Amino acid sequence: MASGGVGEEVLRNKQVMLRDYVINGFPKESDMYVTANTVKLKVPEGSNGVLVKNLYLSCDPYMRGRMKPPTYASYLDSFTPGSPISGLGVAKVLDSGHPNFKRGDLIWGLTGWEEYSLITATESLFKIHNTDVPLSYYTGILGMPGMTAYVGFYEVCSPKKGEYVFISAASGAVGQLVGQFAKLLGCYVVGSAGSKEKVDLLKNTFGFDEAFNYKEEPDLSAALKRYFPEGIDIYFENVGGKMLDAVLVNMRINCRIAVCGMISQYSLEQPEGVHNLMNLILKQARMEGFMVPNYYHKYPEFLNLVLPYIKEGKIVYVEDIAEGLESGLAALAGLFTGRNVGKQVVVVARE
Amino acid sequence: MASGGVGEEVLRNKQVMLRDYVINGFPKESDMYVTANTVKLKVPEGSNGVLVKNLYLSCDPYMRGRMKPPTYASYLDSFTPGSPISGLGVAKVLDSGHPNFKRGDLIWGLTGWEEYSLITATESLFKIHNTDVPLSYYTGILGMPGMTAYVGFYEVCSPKKGEYVFISAASGAVGQLVGQFAKLLGCYVVGSAGSKEKVDLLKNTFGFDEAFNYKEEPDLSAALKRYFPEGIDIYFENVGGKMLDAVLVNMRINCRIAVCGMISQYSLEQPEGVHNLMNLILKQARMEGFMVPNYYHKYPEFLNLVLPYIKEGKIVYVEDIAEGLESGLAALAGLFTGRNVGKQVVVVARE
Numbered sequence: 201m202a203s204g205g206v207g208e209e210v211l212r213n214k215q216v217m218l219r220d221y222v223i224n225g226f227p228k229e230s231d232m233y234v235t236a237n238t239v240k241l242k243v244p245e246g247s248n249g250v251l252v253k254n255l256y257l258s259c260d261p262y263m264r265g266r267m268k269p270p271t272y273a274s275y276l277d278s279f280t281p282g283s284p285i286s287g288l289g290v291a292k293v294l295d296s297g298h299p300n301f302k303r304g305d306l307i308w309g310l311t312g313w314e315e316y317s318l319i320t321a322t323e324s325l326f327k328i329h330n331t332d333v334p335l336s337y338y339t340g341i342l343g344m345p346g347m348t349a350y351v352g353f354y355e356v357c358s359p360k361k362g363e364y365v366f367i368s369a370a371s372g373a374v375g376q377l378v379g380q381f382a383k384l385l386g387c388y389v390v391g392s393a394g395s396k397e398k399v400d401l402l403k404n405t406f407g408f409d410e411a412f413n414y415k416e417e418p419d420l421s422a423a424l425k426r427y428f429p430e431g432i433d434i435y436f437e438n439v440g441g442k443m444l445d446a447v448l449v450n451m452r453i454n455c456r457i458a459v460c461g462m463i464s465q466y467s468l469e470q471p472e473g474v475h476n477l478m479n480l481i482l483k484q485a486r487m488e489g490f491m492v493p494n495y496y497h498k499y500p501e502f503l504n505l506v507l508p509y510i511k512e513g514k515i516v517y518v519e520d521i522a523e524g525l526e527s528g529l530a531a532l533a534g535l536f537t538g539r540n541v542g543k544q545v546v547v548v549a550r551e
Numbered sequence: 552m553a554s555g556g557v558g559e560e561v562l563r564n565k566q567v568m569l570r571d572y573v574i575n576g577f578p579k580e581s582d583m584y585v586t587a588n589t590v591k592l593k594v595p596e597g598s599n600g601v602l603v604k605n606l607y608l609s610c611d612p613y614m615r616g617r618m619k620p621p622t623y624a625s626y627l628d629s630f631t632p633g634s635p636i637s638g639l640g641v642a643k644v645l646d647s648g649h650p651n652f653k654r655g656d657l658i659w660g661l662t663g664w665e666e667y668s669l670i671t672a673t674e675s676l677f678k679i680h681n682t683d684v685p686l687s688y689y690t691g692i693l694g695m696p697g698m699t700a701y702v703g704f705y706e707v708c709s710p711k712k713g714e715y716v717f718i719s720a721a722s723g724a725v726g727q728l729v730g731q732f733a734k735l736l737g738c739y740v741v742g743s744a745g746s747k748e749k750v751d752l753l754k755n756t757f758g759f760d761e762a763f764n765y766k767e768e769p770d771l772s773a774a775l776k777r778y779f780p781e782g783i784d785i786y787f788e789n790v791g792g793k794m795l796d797a798v799l800v801n802m803r804i805n806c807r808i809a810v811c812g813m814i815s816q817y818s819l820e821q822p823e824g825v826h827n828l829m830n831l832i833l834k835q836a837r838m839e840g841f842m843v844p845n846y847y848h849k850y851p852e853f854l855n856l857v858l859p860y861i862k863e864g865k866i867v868y869v870e871d872i873a874e875g876l877e878s879g880l881a882a883l884a885g886l887f888t889g890r891n892v893g894k895q896v897v898v899v900a901r902e
Contacts, residue, residue: 478813
């Protein structure tokens with residue numbers, strides 16, 4: 201069954217463990233720790249899983265919910281304190297008990313935060329066929345965040361040329377891509393972010409029409425009115441809370457809000473109250489939540505669109521690379537205070 | 552131009568005036584007053600308006616917003632203190648300068664809270680052709696609230712047979728009809744209302760599967776969980792605030808919320824905060840505001856559906872009738888404390 205060659209070799213396997221649930225507040229590096237275990241580089245007899253070497257791990261906002269106890273509603277099951285955390289990543293197959301995967305295949309999907317993982321939920325893995333782009337892109341523009349931008353913008357927002365588009369957390373893994381999709385369609389695009397560096401990136405690298413630092417705006421509604429004197433047609437929602445309230449009073453008729461995430465709320469004891477929902481009626485607006493796994497059947501169509509854009513330089517993608525599994529703790533924690541500039545990736549190994 | 556007969560007759564014209572803007576708090580009877588003016592029962596020379604005798608006036612929740620100063624966002628322009636208020640009503644044409652209307656026609660649309668009105672915005676008037684139903688129905692089931700229930704349920708909610716439907720303010724002008732539409736489609740229907748009498752009406756007269764008095768539920772989320780152990784597919788939102796928050800944690804996947812109104816919020820200084828919007832993502836739910844004037848082109852199609860239902864007794868409609876223009880002040884104010892049982896109508900004259 202196993203495709204031989206690696207045999208019974210036993211190696212050290214460094215792992216990132218959750219120390220204890222993090223209910224409120226920003227997660228800290230010290231909420232996790234690295235430990236060293238061992239791994240046999242072989243799929244157990246009778247298993248149809250795959251044994252992979254992890255290359256790139258993805259830091260994503262939804263992971264905050266998994267640090268909470270199981271009683272909290274979240275996207276996925278909670279992590280288990282004292283066990284390795286898991287997340288999306290790019291990996292190389294070292295041994296396979298599954299007919300669809302063979303040694304040497306590159307995959308992306310749900311894996312462990314460790315050097316080597318035995319993945320049994322192989323149905324969630326995607327095989328990587330295009331390797332003439334950076335492999336780390338499969339944690340970002342060519343992975344879940346890319347698909348999120350794609351379905352959130354094209355499917356949920358029903359965008360039209362010339363519309364006024366606002367994106368929060370706009371320099372992040374998803375936002376930077378939504379903005380570039382919107383520009384390619386001929387929209388007017390404004391993004392918010394949390395530092396001058398990110399604002400510059402939005403305007404100069406991603407080609408947004410305008411961008412602003414929300415931390416420097418005492419009145420978010422006034423800021424939006426400044427950039428959207430005629431109001432907002434499409435809001436790609438990544439942050440929630442006060443920014444959402446400010447958008448609600450700056451909508452145009454038939455505004456669409458794609459609710460992708462609410463990162464400003466994930467670490468609060470209770471989410472902030474949103475007061476201006478009445479405007480949904482006055483503006484006949486639609487607010488719609490979505491989750492990308494429901495759209496993965498569109499992944500090939502997505503690749504057909506976005507791979508040429510990347511190769512032709514029509515879309516650029518900025519990553520924030522943390523080197524080494526040990527650096528992943530700070531990288532993941534930093535996501536929730538906006539420390540990262542662009543998509544946060546952790547390099548475990550480069551092949 | 553005028554069709555003669557009424558000539559230069561001058562009559563007393565009682566009018567309901569707004570005393571002053573009502574910013575916060577429930578409007579009171581004393582925020583309005585009745586005064587007597589005079590009227591010439593003739594359309595002025597050169598006007599293409601119509602002179603009508605008002606028969607039935609409609610008390611509608613959106614009117615609360617018109618009592619606020621113009622700086623507050625609302626559906627329509629603010630009322631003017633010291634001037635008669637306006638609203639939807641049923642009236643009889645006494646004189647007409649417009650080719651589409653003639654003396655004796657019955658109409659419904661925007662008119663004044665007074666005995667006689669000169670209506671110049673005739674484009675908003677609907678001619679009444681079916682008079683074998685109570686004429687007052689054109690303020691309710693056959694008027695704006697009926698169309699609101701129709702488009703809100705069928706167009707915005709995309710309902711399917713067997714789905715779990717929850718309606719707040721369910722015994723009101725719109726809610727009672729939404730519930731009956733949902734039952735006719737084969738949905739499971741639960742309504743909330745503010746008294747035992749209304750709850751009985753929902754269950755015994757309108758045929759809801761279940762109903763509860765929200766004032767007797769210390770935990771609205773627990774109440775909804777009791778009636779919807781598997782969650783809510785469709786929420787027809789009339790109240791906002793705490794009830795919306797309770798619905799958000801009781802949604803099924805792909806829940807649709809038609810945002811029709813938020814009457815619990817209209818008299819507050821600041822709307823309550825809604826905390827559970829994150830569930831829109833987790834449940835991939837859609838929340839959509841709508842306003843019925845955008846759908847008036849479907850009015851004939853709506854009448855074709857609902858008139859037979861009424862005549863066959865498949866749909867019933869409960870009105871709360873206030874006799875006389877003077878009684879309109881308390882009737883309108885009472886709408887915001889839920890005093891009315893069913894659609895609140897004011898009879899000015901019966902032909």
